[in-house]
Amino acid sequence: MxxxxxxxxxxxxxxxxxxxxxxxxxxxxxxxxxxxxxxxxxxxxxxxxxxxxxxxxxxxxxxxxxxxxxxxxxxxxxxxxxxxxxxxxxxxxxxxxxxxxxxxxNEKTLRQAAETDPLTGLANRRRMFSLLDRALARMATEPFCLALVDIDRFKGINDRFGHPAGDTVLKHFADRVRHRLGTAGSFGRIGGEEFILLLPGLDIGEAERRLHTLCADIPPLPLGSGRSSIVYTASAGLTAASASDSAEAIVHRADQALYLAKAAGRDRVTTLTRETELAGRIA
Known part of the structure; x- marks a missing residue:
């Protein structure tokens, strides 16, 4: 032309x-x-x-x-x-x-494959941390909360029912949260039985209520063929992003909150804000 x-x-x-x-x-x-x-x-x-x-x-x-x-x-x-x-x-x-x-x-297909967890179909660690970086860049106009979610006693599930059943539990949990979450946030698997959740536009109270809804009352997973159903729970550590946070800092704080949830008996959501984290260090 x-x-x-x-x-x-x-x-x-x-x-x-x-x-x-x-x-x-x-x-x-x-x-x-x-x-x-x-x-x-x-x-x-x-x-x-x-x-x-x-x-x-x-x-x-x-x-x-x-x-x-x-x-x-x-x-x-x-x-x-x-x-x-x-x-x-x-x-x-x-x-x-x-x-x-x-x-x-073809490029799009390859990119999606590189950013998707092959077992659950969720976003993988690479994709979720990319989304986290974007969320931090928009902090001034759109606050967000982040949670780390972990299936309780997952090693025991693998030991008792076998690794294929463990994989089924991961897919079962991923499908449940994905269905309940809809388009209200981003959910991904970052390794093993650990997941990460980004909830944009929510304060910490709203995010905690949403997380309780996502993780509560998980139905037993039937294995079929006369085998026992798998009953399992999940724990979550939640935090709100602050203007001074790096990706490493906010993930670390959510991980601390998850540790507290596990230590308190599992099957619960524990919240840790930057202020309470700093107060704990001062004390």
Whole structure:
């Protein structure tokens, strides 16, 4: 697709016109193409929702980065294109696009696999700590609470019923919490029988009530074939994030709260705030 020195499209094949112009014929400037696409929901996705700001930003870079530029763009119809742009000596710009939708979908699949616990289907440690970093970055506008949750006496379950039954318990618990939590937070498995829960937008009291609901009254897990059902419980350590927290600090505090829940007899939620943690150190 060549654009002249005034950024007016001089030629486009049927694929390009179908993507950006809905098949319309005629000569259009790049700005007109982008405005038309924004208005009719075709062409490039403009995530900011402000087409004029997008155009202004584009023109600060369009002819100033160098004679050659390559970039990816996602389209309103779900496709992705890899664009090669060349600024010619006469001031024209030539753009050649290649459909890379299949490649992007493969990348997404691989990324999801790398961030998913294969046993439970929950987010894994890597994904959850990435979400934790994002939550800390938004602390000023969206407070959150974090909990570490642990299945009680899990080694005893494995010893008595076998490791396959233990895996079934992990999946049973993961499914239960995921179903009850819905979209109200993020839940992941970070290793063994230990899980992590992010609850955004809640103060510590609301988060504690939510956590009690998630962990209470876990139904027995039937094993079938005349075997005994597995009765198990879970303990949780809960804390609220503070502005000075690092990821390590807030996880450590939740881990301390979990230890206190275990020491108090298990099957309970224990809360530890930064203030009570500091008070304990001073005492």
């Amino acid at each position: 060549p654009f002249d020195e005034q950024d007016r499209l001089q030629y486009a094949n049927a694929v390009y016109r179908g993507i950006f112009l809905g098949g319309r014929e005629g000569s259009f400037t790049l700005s007109e193409l982008l405005r038309y696409g924004f208005e009719h929901r075709t062409g490039t996705v403009i995530k900011s929702g402000d087409v004029e700001a997008f155009i202004a930003d584009l023109y600060t870079r369009r002819r100033k980065i160098g004679p050659h530029q390559a970039f990816e763009t996602d389209l309103m119809d779900g496709r992705w294109f890899f664009m090669n742009q060349t600024v010619l000596p006469n001031g024209w710009i030539l753009i050649v696009g290649t459909d890379i939708t299949a490649l992007k979908h």
